Amino acid sequence: MGVAVSIEQVEKRFGRLQALDGVSLQIAEGEFFGLLGPNGAGKTTLISCLAGLVRPDAGKIRVLGRDVVADYRAARRLLGVVPQELVFDPFFSVRETLRIQSGYFGIRNNDDWIDEILANLDLTSKAETNMRRLSGGMKRRVLVAQALVHKPPVIVLDEPTAGVDVELRQGLWHFVQRLNREGHTVILTTHYLEEAEALCGRIAMLKQGQVVALDTMSNLLAQFPGHTLSVALTADVALPEVLRAQATEVDGRWQFRLAGFEEIEPLLRAMREAGCVIDDMRLAQADLEDVFVGVMQGKGQRAGNENSGVAQ
Amino acid sequence: MIEFRTLLYKEVLRFWKVGFQTVAAPVLSALLYLLIFSHVLDAQVKVNGVPYAAFLIPGLVMMSLVQNAFANSSSSLIQSKITGSVVFVLLPPISYVEFFLAYVVAAMLRGLMVGLGVLVVTGFFAPLTFIAPQWILIFALLGGGILGAFGMIAGIWADKFDQLAGFQNFLIMPLTMLSGVFYSIHSLPAFWQQVSHLNPVFYMIDGFRFGFFGVSDVAPEISLMVVAMSFFVVSAATLALLRSGYKLRY
Ligand SMILES: Nc1ncnc2c1ncn2[C@@H]1O[C@H](COP(=O)(O)OP(=O)(O)OP(=O)(O)O)[C@@H](O)[C@H]1O
Ligand SMILES: [Mg+2]
Numbered sequence: 001m002g003v004a005v006s007i008e009q010v011e012k013r014f015g016r017l018q019a020l021d022g023v024s025l026q027i028a029e030g031e032f033f034g035l036l037g038p039n040g041a042g043k044t045t046l047i048s049c050l051a052g053l054v055r056p057d058a059g060k061i062r063v064l065g066r067d068v069v070a071d072y073r074a075a076r077r078l079l080g081v082v083p084q085e086l087v088f089d090p091f092f093s094v095r096e097t098l099r100i101q102s103g104y105f106g107i108r109n110n111d112d113w114i115d116e117i118l119a120n121l122d123l124t125s126k127a128e129t130n131m132r133r134l135s136g137g138m139k140r141r142v143l144v145a146q147a148l149v150h151k152p153p154v155i156v157l158d159e160p161t162a163g164v165d166v167e168l169r170q171g172l173w174h175f176v177q178r179l180n181r182e183g184h185t186v187i188l189t190t191h192y193l194e195e196a197e198a199l200c201g202r203i204a205m206l207k208q209g210q211v212v213a214l215d216t217m218s219n220l221l222a223q224f225p226g227h228t229l230s231v232a233l234t235a236d237v238a239l240p241e242v243l244r245a246q247a248t249e250v251d252g253r254w255q256f257r258l259a260g261f262e263e264i265e266p267l268l269r270a271m272r273e274a275g276c277v278i279d280d281m282r283l284a285q286a287d288l289e290d291v292f293v294g295v296m297q298g299k300g301q302r303a304g305n306e307n308s309g310v311a312q
Numbered sequence: 313m314i315e316f317r318t319l320l321y322k323e324v325l326r327f328w329k330v331g332f333q334t335v336a337a338p339v340l341s342a343l344l345y346l347l348i349f350s351h352v353l354d355a356q357v358k359v360n361g362v363p364y365a366a367f368l369i370p371g372l373v374m375m376s377l378v379q380n381a382f383a384n385s386s387s388s389l390i391q392s393k394i395t396g397s398v399v400f401v402l403l404p405p406i407s408y409v410e411f412f413l414a415y416v417v418a419a420m421l422r423g424l425m426v427g428l429g430v431l432v433v434t435g436f437f438a439p440l441t442f443i444a445p446q447w448i449l450i451f452a453l454l455g456g457g458i459l460g461a462f463g464m465i466a467g468i469w470a471d472k473f474d475q476l477a478g479f480q481n482f483l484i485m486p487l488t489m490l491s492g493v494f495y496s497i498h499s500l501p502a503f504w505q506q507v508s509h510l511n512p513v514f515y516m517i518d519g520f521r522f523g524f525f526g527v528s529d530v531a532p533e534i535s536l537m538v539v540a541m542s543f544f545v546v547s548a549a550t551l552a553l554l555r556s557g558y559k560l561r562y
Contacts, residue, residue: 052561053399053403072405081403087396090395092325100318103314103318104400105405106313106314
């Protein structure tokens with residue numbers, strides 16, 4: 001597999017603000033890649049540099065080997081970008097918008113593909129409607145459609161599901177996953193971490209313009225205590241001191257962080273020997289949100305850098 | 313090529329869909345100017361041997377043409393910048409030369425449509441001659457091109473509608489109104505004649521009028537030279553701005 005997007009030491013300053021501070025990433029062809037980070041981390045700025053909307057102060061970006069500055073026409077043909085801002089051209093209907101967008105990419109008679117996109121995004125009944133008359137979520141879907149008119153090998157989605165209802169979010173992911181299976185590289189930013197966890201094979205986390213974590217989803221999840229054992233005891237016998245030291249109390253339940261399943265049995269035995277009676281017990285898996293919070297608080301700052309060849 | 317044609321088509325559709333505002337309204341204002349001025353000024357008045365109403369018509373046509381060419385490219389750009397829909401033309405592989413041509417040609421088309429409308433409507437009120445149509449055409453095209461390109465500069469530079477309105481009210485309006493639309497500059501005091509010679513719009517109108525009546529304040533060849541030079545300078549400046557990404561790509 002070749003490299004779909006290569007970002008090398010990209011820097012961008014807005015006045016005094018260092019929006020991107022030496023970002024390097026390599027995204028392979030066919031990946032479903034997640035770009036996460038808090039508000040203002042620089043995700044949109046990075047995507048804008050990739051799309052040629054923002055000119056980086058330093059660094060190089062290539063899309064499938066084409067430099068986004070020197071060879072901008074070729075690079076832009078390979079990219080389909082869904083912008084974060086909800087924008088639309090109020091003069092046109094949905095179909096006109098998509099036909100015009102096709103023309104901008106040098107494509108005529110694109111109606112078959114346009115119809116397919118519209119069907120997949122559940123917009124067929126709105127095809128002849130003026131953009132002004134669409135709801136916010138529908139406008140967002142048209143933005144997605146506009147990014148796909150030229151079947152770009154690399155699809156970049158900057159928070160595509162903000163304001164889109166549950167059913168359509170499912171439909172959208174279904175469609176994007178299909179495109180990904182067919183070989184399109186997908187780069188996604190979102191604040192819905194379950195969404196990222198379900199979809200992305202690899203994740204980069206950005207904080208104040210720097211990459212603070214970069215690894216596969218499974219490695220990232222593995223870096224944090226794999227599971228949490230949560231136990232509720234009957235009031236008869238309190239948890240012994242030794243075990244209390246290992247646990248945290250949340251809403252009257254005791255939570256034990258586990259590195260592996262083999263730690264469960266000794267814990268249960270200790271409780272049984274102390275005479276504790278278990279009222280309820282749950283085993284929960286660490287999720288991306290735990291990882292995200294941990295990374296952003298500075299724990300696991302270098303997550304991934306040791307065992308991932310593509311970092312830096 | 314398809315990229316350019318699509319952008320041009322979109323720009324034309326943009327003003328055509330609101331044609332009442334963008335084409336019919338300026339034709340009506342020009343007609344009002346003609347009715348008022350030719351009524352106020354006695355029908356006996358002649359300028360360079362041409363009856364005043366007839367003299368006025370080419371001036372009004374050119375004034376409407378250039379003002380609308382400017383309005384088209386400038387308002388299209390600032391609107392799409394303010395609404396953010398400018399990304400739709402910044403993301404695709406459209407070269408800056410295609411970008412320039414599409415906006416300028418669309419502006420020229422709107423200018424020519426308005427100009428033709430004014431000519432047709434006002435033509436009923438005075439006998440017109442078309443002594444040298446090639447001059448009429450070349451000055452119409454260049455005039456629309458210059459102001460179309462100039463409108464791009466204004467639209468790219470302005471961040472708000474009122475900045476653009478300032479541009480229009482304090483630069484474009486005076487330049488066009490004080491360019492000999494309503495009078496021959498020979499009727500002005502010497503000092504103001506000199507000042508008028510610094511205004512490129514004066515040459516556009518003077519050369520344009522020559523095409524109708526065969527008389528002008530300066531030789532049409534000189535006007536053509538000035539106007540063509542202006543076109544190249546403004547176009548080069550616009551292309552340089554687009555190439556640098558000024559205020560479009562941060
Ligand atoms: N055109 C601009 N001019 C000045 N500052 C900017 C500009 N664009 C972005 N910034 C600043 O750069 C920083 C990064 O912004 P960016 O939009 O990339 O964040 P983000 O990670 O996409 O955040 P969000 O999750 O809120 O979309 C922010 O502090 C923002 O204020
Ligand atoms: Mg963003």
